[in-house]
Amino acid sequence: MRVLVTGATGFLGSHLVKALLAEGHEVYILKRKTSDCSRLATVLHEIECFDLEHVEIEGMFRDIGPLDAVIHTATSYARNQESYHATLEANVSMPLQVLEGAIRCGTPLFMNTDTFSNTAQGIFQRLVGYHLTKRHFLEWGKHLAAQSSLRFVNLKLEHLYGPADSPEKFIPYIVRTCLENQPDLYLTPGEQMRDFIHVRDAVDAYLLLLRQSKLFTASFCEFQVGSGVATSIKSLVREVHRLTESATTLHFGALPYPSQEMMHSLADVEPLRRYGWRSQVPLREGLLTVIEEHRSRISAK
Template sequence: MHVLLTGATGYLGSHLAHALVAGGVKVSILKRSTSCLTRLADIQHHLAMFDIDEKGIEAPFRSGGHIDAIIHAATSYGRNGENEFEVFKVNTQFPLDLLQTATCFNTETFFNTDTILHEYLNAYALSKQQFSQWGRIFAESTKIQFVNIRLEHIYGPGDDSSKFTTWMIRQCLNRASRIPLTKGEQMRDFIYIEDVVAAYMLMFKNLTGQKKVWQEVALGSGTPVKIRHFAETVKKLTNSDSELDFGAFPYRNNEIMSSSADISTLNAMGWASKWSLEAGLSKVIEMERIE
């Protein structure tokens, strides 16, 4: 099997790259010539790498051999000063171009990493939702099988510092005197990185090349908790004396107050979450202390 992976230099993508290589899958990646390869250093020689800004989007299809499936994990959250159009180009325009190219080269399956956020929350959420809608159009016109993975709140060691989970842990470890938060009543489905990767690998194995042209799969632990509980658990596990100032921030406009994955589809494939919230957080905290 041959997979084209996007976002391979990022957090989720790099974990998927390692799992695919370990599973004996041929892996090509699309990246920029300026991308940092630190997360891929130990498997770099196993990857066929194509710089989209230099060789174009068709390069892996033309010179890498037939691609059976695409796993799309590249994304822009808009947290690094990108404007709305730049977020749109990464989250909608680029994958749509890739999807169109894949159909021209007879790729069987496109696995898309989608968000559970409401489309009107911000530019990131809107652009992700727009692409998933395009994917459904392509699938229903029988051009390609499209598996839309609605990913809940992923966390794990080495995640980006801009993520709430990492920020919260580091605030507590650094014993910040006060940590400003919302009231924390929102329910969130936190899922540990190893559980996420195991689910992707199972979907790749079971769903690639199936006749069902459109399928949406929810991916989370299936056990949501309040943000308040998450923050209090981090404080307890880090033995922090930081003040958790609940209510210091208002909720965002269009804030989702409850989100939880219906994992019945994944359960039917034989997948189940193996990491409890406390076990996952303990592992992240352990690795943060080492670093």
């Protein structure tokens, strides 16, 4: 298939691009001129890149020619005090241009990356620009798909983790703290339940739905993407602590829960299973992939 990927230089997007290439797909990516392409260094010669600042979206679609799918993974979390206007541009205006271009050029499938936290009013109080704009684009996707022949598939990801993730994310932070044997790690009581899904399993879900996309008859459908197992934050941190043989002292309860914290999240993966998908990476095995990556980085210093 011929596939355009947005957010290809990011954590999920880079894993997707490599998996698509490994399956023999023809891959195009839309990125920013300033994007860090290091995650794609080994495969950049196999893909055609378009810089958002130098390309007109509809012209890009004409230049590429007929596509089988767009996989949209680009997002702004607005964690660095970006303005709401900038977040709106990244999470609504840009993907909306891509979606409209795909429709005008007859692309049959648009796969959108969404988040489990968008179902929770509590989480919505944090990263408000991120959650508002993700919801806003989803509504545009539903509306435009209903007015066209394009099928809009929404993938609601649970807590994604794995190698090459951003260092400020929760699991990389915990792993790094434990590996470095920092004296103390201050945490909430850790009773929140989360569905941790390894990036390898998430990518398998995208590829499966891409292969099965001709079976979708509705203009819009949605899949929750998780392991189907809920694990407490406390259990996860203790497992990382054990696997790293860390001397760090864990202080559960030293920090309060964030206001209106989501205490339980678990994906309903039965719809995915009906298409033949199964989670293949147990949490312990997945954590070890992150630990080994960070251990190698520390050793290389």
